[in-house]
Amino acid sequence: MAITNVDFAQPFEIVMQSDSNGNVMDQRTGLSFSVSEILENEQISNQDFIGTDVHVIQNNQGYYFVTARGFKHVYVMQVAESSLESVSMIEVSETGLNNPAFNQRKPYIQLIDGSSSYNLTKNGIN
Numbered sequence: 293m294a295i296t297n298v299d300f301a302q303p304f305e306i307v308m309q310s311d312s313n314g315n316v317m318d319q320r321t322g323l324s325f326s327v328s329e330i331l332e333n334e335q336i337s338n339q340d341f342i343g344t345d346v347h348v349i350q351n352n353q354g355y356y357f358v359t360a361r362g363f364k365h366v367y368v369m370q371v372a373e374s375s376l377e378s379v380s381m382i383e384v385s386e387t388g389l390n391n392p393a394f395n396q397r398k399p400y401i402q403l404i405d406g407s408s409s410y411n412l413t414k415n416g417i418n
Contacts, residue, residue: 300354305394307345310360314338316346323348325376327358333381334363334388349394349401355379355414357401362388366403368414382416384408 306323308316314331317324331341346360356369356376364385369376384403395402400411400418411418 298354299352300350301352301396301398302350303396305347305349307347310338310341310344310346312338312342314341318348327360330358330363330367334365336362347392347394349396351396351401351414352398353414357394357403357412359384359389359392359394359403361390361392363392364388366412368412379414380416382412384410384417 306318306321308318310316310327314326314328315324316327327346328338331338344360344362346358348356348358350356354371358367358369359365364383366382366384368379368382370379385405389405392403392405395404397411400413403410403412
């Protein structure tokens with residue numbers, strides 16, 4: 293059996309603080325994961341990242357978009373068995389984001405950082 297035409301979009305982003313081990317958790321939804329591999333890719337230590345807000349939003353197709361202050365990329369992830377797997381890394385800043393925020397703007401995920409705004413899909417910037 294398959295249920296089709298499902299809209300997975302979350303209208304609001306989830307903002308979670310990183311702990312000393314690079315773990316984040318949202319009490320409301322129960323979503324939790326480690327950002328340690330992402331931090332390694334961004335060349336940021338777990339220690340330097342403690343207390344930093346991680347921003348997550350899910351688009352209508354079910355893909356998660358993940359970023360944070362200091363990140364140069366938005367990571368697009370898909371759900372797998374007990375994991376989130378990378379679909380793409382979208383470079384959005386050469387120096388790192390300052391104050392990122394996501395909005396749902398179907399069919400896009402909008403990333404706002406200061407005066408910059410990007411319409412994102414799982415494949416990149418539109």
